[in-house]
Structures are given as structure tokens and as C-alpha cells.
Amino acid sequence: MNRDFVEAALTERAAAANGLTVGDEQVRQLVWDARRPAAATSQPRRVRRGRMSLATGFACLLLGGVIASAATGTIGSALDPFLGGGDPPGTPLAVSERPTWLDPAYGEATVIASAGGVRLMAYRQGGDICFQYGSSVGECATPSYYAEEMSKSSWLLRGPTSPGDKKFQFGFVDDSIASVRVEYGVGPATETATENGGFVVELDESRQPERLVGLDASGAEVISGSPYTG
Amino acid sequence: MRLDGADNQAASQVRLALGGDRAAEEWLARRAYEAGLRLASFSLGDRELAQDVGQEVAIRVLRSLPKLREAERFDAWVYRICAAEIKRAASRRGRQSWQPYEEAASALREDPLFPQRLGERDWLLRGLAGLSDRQRIVVGLRYVHDLDDREIAAAIGARRGTVRSLLSRALAQLRQQAAQIAETEDAESRAQARPAPKTKLEAV
Numbered sequence A: 001m002n003r004d005f006v007e008a009a010l011t012e013r014a015a016a017a018n019g020l021t022v023g024d025e026q027v028r029q030l031v032w033d034a035r036r037p038a039a040a041t042s043q044p045r046r047v048r049r050g051r052m053s054l055a056t057g058f059a060c061l062l063l064g065g066v067i068a069s070a071a072t073g074t075i076g077s078a079l080d081p082f083l084g085g086g087d088p089p090g091t092p093l094a095v096s097e098r099p100t101w102l103d104p105a106y107g108e109a110t111v112i113a114s115a116g117g118v119r120l121m122a123y124r125q126g127g128d129i130c131f132q133y134g135s136s137v138g139e140c141a142t143p144s145y146y147a148e149e150m151s152k153s154s155w156l157l158r159g160p161t162s163p164g165d166k167k168f169q170f171g172f173v174d175d176s177i178a179s180v181r182v183e184y185g186v187g188p189a190t191e192t193a194t195e196n197g198g199f200v201v202e203l204d205e206s207r208q209p210e211r212l213v214g215l216d217a218s219g220a221e222v223i224s225g226s227p228y229t230g
Numbered sequence B: 001m002r003l004d005g006a007d008n009q010a011a012s013q014v015r016l017a018l019g020g021d022r023a024a025e026e027w028l029a030r031r032a033y034e035a036g037l038r039l040a041s042f043s044l045g046d047r048e049l050a051q052d053v054g055q056e057v058a059i060r061v062l063r064s065l066p067k068l069r070e071a072e073r074f075d076a077w078v079y080r081i082c083a084a085e086i087k088r089a090a091s092r093r094g095r096q097s098w099q100p101y102e103e104a105a106s107a108l109r110e111d112p113l114f115p116q117r118l119g120e121r122d123w124l125l126r127g128l129a130g131l132s133d134r135q136r137i138v139v140g141l142r143y144v145h146d147l148d149d150r151e152i153a154a155a156i157g158a159r160r161g162t163v164r165s166l167l168s169r170a171l172a173q174l175r176q177q178a179a180q181i182a183e184t185e186d187a188e189s190r191a192q193a194r195p196a197p198k199t200k201l202e203a204v
Helices: A003-018 A024-035 A038-045 A143-151 B007-018 B022-044 B047-067 B071-093 B098-110 B122-129 B133-143 B149-156 B160-193
Strands: A109-115 A118-125 A128-133 A137-141 A155-161 A167-173 A179-184 A190-193 A198-203 A209-215 A221-225
Touching: A003 B022, A003 B122, A003 B133, A003 B160, A024 B022, A024 B047, A118 A198, A128 A143, A128 A155, A128 A167, A143 A155, A167 A179, A179 A198, A190 A198, B007 B022, B007 B047, B007 B071, B022 B047, B022 B071, B022 B133, B047 B071, B071 B133, B071 B149, B122 B160, B133 B149, B133 B160, B149 B160
Parallel strands: A109 A198
Antiparallel strands: A109 A118, A118 A128, A128 A137, A155 A167, A167 A198, A179 A190, A179 A209, A209 A221
16 A cells, blocks of 8 residues: 555546536536525425435426415325325335435335336425435425425426436325326327326437426316426 | 536536526535535445435535625535534444444445455555544545645634645555454454364374
């Protein structure tokens, strides 16, 4: 071991760190966050140790009308019991599938929805409820925060995130939304059923995603937005 | 390994951003985020925490931009904010023991963003964990952002002599740690190379 060995290791480590970059969507999100009042972003961005913060790659936009009373903590969704203090909806995560940073003491963690191997997970942490979007993006906030946000529209969009070379859009829906359609500039639209009050859809960027549409059980359009900006 | 672009480019982007230019804001956000992300990932050995730091730095920079007195000193200002945010992140995480760094090393090994060889440098993660917050920042600014003593001094609000001392002691500590690990590994290798003693059964 000599001086050169240590400095070479530091240089190597620095080179790896210098290979880290930020995506365009995330940069846009940061600018958007910075323009909002501090109080409006501080809560969701204050994530717990072990996860990335909210603003690392998703747009949070609310569209449409009010559907339920936030004051009661119910939004007319499969998420209501979770917002009211119960376990999260969806398929419980096996112990072996739990992220290592997720303390078992926090109780049940579930997969609300998934697509292409990317999962929307939910769990409770202290007095907060938390959502994990794929493997590295997540957020925690109070149930009342989510109840209020979700009560403003038929859906609450999160994302997209970009694990690997793919993009995934996440969202929470009330009971009026039964499926989500992605319309493309090229080729046919795709449709995904919502699960447990949420959804995950893969966006095929090569086909130019143009429109995200929430559909009711009869296939009628309830709400729509851009896959990237809501 | 400085951030891309010259200081005057940053200065012109600062002026454009202050005039409401969205593209300039995005340019500055990217520059600030990546400065924080890279320095924090190097210093803390925790990618998720590093991303938090990058985000906090970028948002703080954008919100405080009107307070920046000299646009030409944008990078130094960003580095100061990075140092403060990294210190805050380390403090929030609490005093680190070895275990979190083992976890970080494990996470790094699984992370395609990091070369495999980095994950194998556990001794370096351990060594960095043993440095003070200030030492880690100084080492990071030197090796990640390629700053000289004067620039580091400006970034952390210290004298050049202090920077030299911090850097020198940090490197000495890392060398000592590396040497100790090498001695241990050599001893283990020697023990494995020694022929196993014959058992009673074999002797019979």
C-alpha cells in the first residue's frame, strides 16, 4: 500500500461519482419545485432515510373536479382504509421482497399495482403513509395530506420515473376510474386496468406518448392529461 | 473533473435565469444538482442520500439565486451550498458506524451506475467513513471537482492552510487504513497457503 494506491482509489471513486447525471424530466421537476412556495414542497420532499425524495423524477399535477370530502379522509377509493389508518391495499410484500431499509416494525407493505416489473408499493411509517414508485423513488406524508390531494381530482399522477431505459407513470385513482389508456403519436393505444386504487403504466417513448386518459368501467373518458406534465 | 463549462458560462446563465429564462434555470438546476449529487455520493457512499442532497442543493440554489452577489462566482457558491447540505445530510443520518457503509457498499455493487470495482473498494468506504465531515468534503472537492486549495478554501469558508492540513491528514488516515487492511489480508493469505496439519487418521 502506498500513496499512489490510495490516490488511485480516490480518483477511481471520483470518476464513478462524476458519471452520475440527472435526467431532463427531473431537472424540469426541480425548477417547478423551486418555483413553488417552500411550504408547498417541503412535506413530500422530506422523505425518510433509505429512499429517494419525491422530486427525483416525477410530476405531481392535479386535474379535474372534487370528488369527495377531504375532511372525512375518504376519497371514494380503494385507498380509503389506508388513509383512515388501516393497512395499505394490494398484495402484501413477502419478507424476502421487502427493501432492506424498510423496518419490519412499520408493518404491512403492499404492492398496489405493477407493470413491467416496476411496482407501486405502499406502507406506513410512524404517523405518515408512504408510497414507493419502483425501486428508488418514494415519498411519505401525512394521511390528511394525501386525502386532500387525492380529493381534488379523480386521479393523482406521479412520475414518470426512468428505471433503466424505460419510463413508467404512476397514479392513484378514485373509484370512477377503472382503467388508464396511453395514447401514442405512433401506433395503437395501450390500456391498463387500475388495481387497488392505483396504477403503473409503461410509456413507450419510441412511439411518442401523447395523452393519458382515465376511463370508467364502461370505457367512457373521465379525465385526461399529458403523460409528462399531467 | 470540474463541472462542465467555464465560470463565465455559468454567470451568463445566472443573468438569464434572473431575467426569467426557463432554459437558464434548468441549466443552473442541472449544474447544481450534479455538483451536489457527485460530491455527496463520493463523500457519503450513499446514493439515495446523495440524490437528496443534489435535490436540496438545486432547489436552494434556484430559490436563493437573487441573493447571489457575483454571478461569476456561481460555482464556488454552489460548492458552499453542497458542503452545507452534505454536512446536514450526514448529521440527519446520525453518526455513522460501519454497518451503514457496508450496506452502502452492497447497494453500490447492485447499482449499474457504479462500476463493479467501486463496490469492491470497501476499505475506501470505511476509510472515508472514518474521516470528519470536513475532511470528507475537502477530499471530495479535490478529487471529484478537481479544485485547488484556494478554491476549496473559498467553498468551505476556511484558510488555505487549513485546507492543506485537512487534506493531508485525511490522506494519511486513508493510507494508514489501507495499510492495515493489506496487512490483515496478507496474514490471511499466508495462513491459507500453509499446508494443513495431518490428522491422526491420516497419520495412521
